Amino acid sequence: MEVGRTExxxxxxxxxxxxxxxxxxxxxxxxxxxxFTADPDRILExxxxxxxxxxxxxxxxxxxxxxxxxxxxxxxxTKQSLNRVLRTLVEDGLxxxxxxxxxxxxxxxxxxxxxxxxxxxxxxxQRARMRAAYRAAGPAxxxxxxxxxxxxxxxxxxRHYQAMKDGAA
Amino acid sequence: MEVGRTExxxxxxxxxxxxxxxxxxxxxxxxxxxxFTADPDRILExxxxxxxxxxxxxxxxxxxxxxxxxxxxxxxxTKQSLNRVLRTLVEDGLxxxxxxxxxxxxxxxxxxxxxxxxxxxxxxxQRARMRAAYRAAGPAxxxxxxxxxxxxxxxxxxRHYQAMKDGAA
DNA sequence: TTGGAAAGTCAACAAGGCTGACATAAAATC
DNA sequence: GATTTTATGTCAGCCTTGTTGACTTTCCAA
Numbered sequence: 001m002e003v004g005r006t007e008x009x010x011x012x013x014x015x016x017x018x019x020x021x022x023x024x025x026x027x028x029x030x031x032x033x034x035x036f037t038a039d040p041d042r043i044l045e046x047x048x049x050x051x052x053x054x055x056x057x058x059x060x061x062x063x064x065x066x067x068x069x070x071x072x073x074x075x076x077x078t079k080q081s082l083n084r085v086l087r088t089l090v091e092d093g094l095x096x097x098x099x100x101x102x103x104x105x106x107x108x109x110x111x112x113x114x115x116x117x118x119x120x121x122x123x124x125x126q127r128a129r130m131r132a133a134y135r136a137a138g139p140a141x142x143x144x145x146x147x148x149x150x151x152x153x154x155x156x157x158x159r160h161y162q163a164m165k166d167g168a169a
Numbered sequence: 170m171e172v173g174r175t176e177x178x179x180x181x182x183x184x185x186x187x188x189x190x191x192x193x194x195x196x197x198x199x200x201x202x203x204x205f206t207a208d209p210d211r212i213l214e215x216x217x218x219x220x221x222x223x224x225x226x227x228x229x230x231x232x233x234x235x236x237x238x239x240x241x242x243x244x245x246x247t248k249q250s251l252n253r254v255l256r257t258l259v260e261d262g263l264x265x266x267x268x269x270x271x272x273x274x275x276x277x278x279x280x281x282x283x284x285x286x287x288x289x290x291x292x293x294x295q296r297a298r299m300r301a302a303y304r305a306a307g308p309a310x311x312x313x314x315x316x317x318x319x320x321x322x323x324x325x326x327x328r329h330y331q332a333m334k335d336g337a338a
Numbered sequence: 339t340t341g342g343a344a345a346g347t348c349a350a351c352a353a354g355g356c357t358g359a360c361a362t363a364a365a366a367t368c
Numbered sequence: 369g370a371t372t373t374t375a376t377g378t379c380a381g382c383c384t385t386g387t388t389g390a391c392t393t394t395c396c397a398a
Binding site: 013016017019021022023024025026027028029030031032033034035036038055062076123126127130131132134135136137138139140141142143144145146147148149150151152153154157158161164 | 199
Binding site: 236237238248249252256269272274276 | 343346348
């Protein structure tokens, strides 16, 4: 609590670590996250889906063929909770669950064309806001934005986040 | 969608606006927000409260004496939803709702000592994570972090966010 | 004095978390 | 080959926190 009100020997200001600065950061996270989810939420309403469906669709699109267990780890929810969501997506023909080749206990998840279409609609909207914010803030700010967010994540999740590469399984 | 893959005439790279960069930003927001709420959530559990109580307590602490209507705007929920939360906080003696001096229809909200104690416990935990992230990323990154988050907010909320000054009503 | 704003309340409902218990198939191990 | 572990699915019930709609009370201001 008494941290950040002095200068280091090296002369680098620590004023950015005052409680007031931290509180502004906390509020910024809260308000920005609300805006961040608002656009997809509006779209989801018209499709009779919720935020949980969006998350599942996002990660299945991101890493086509990932297993239920992997998705569970990414989302950090119980299998019962995920299953409810996943079942409706499969029933509605947005997601296909194929039995694993090597390990037949596993289910590999894929978006159907219909699922991919909804994913595009959702991520277009979300990216539009993110792009506007990025453009307004500029590349240096964006780099800092990403650095702070990464530092805030739980370490295990951060590893998954950093490992996630382009599209393919 | 085809944006960001070229360079401007001025030579400034727009590679930070590619869909892949935007997607990483989206995922970073999601994962970081989850970590951001995890610590307070654990504390709230032991007190039989939820995230909604935390938010109310946060803003009442931040702007002591604010009205129910103002709190409604900050939180972006319905009065019925807020009322349920606020009622338990008043009943449990964490919040005091005083009738407005000028306008007696209004209720000005204040934290009691007990309420302030819980607020401190919650925000200490939340600040600890934020401080660690700030320290790891450094002041320049923090400035960028705040810039991008502000640019992402809805304009009306951003005005409130920027207007909110230190403590007093 | 009356219209409308601020606040409170009741009821009903939905999404999406949770726990616990149990079933099945397949893989892994003894 | 028998047993245990793992991955998945499913049923039932609970909680928090959001929603809508209807209605009341209080009280400022035109």
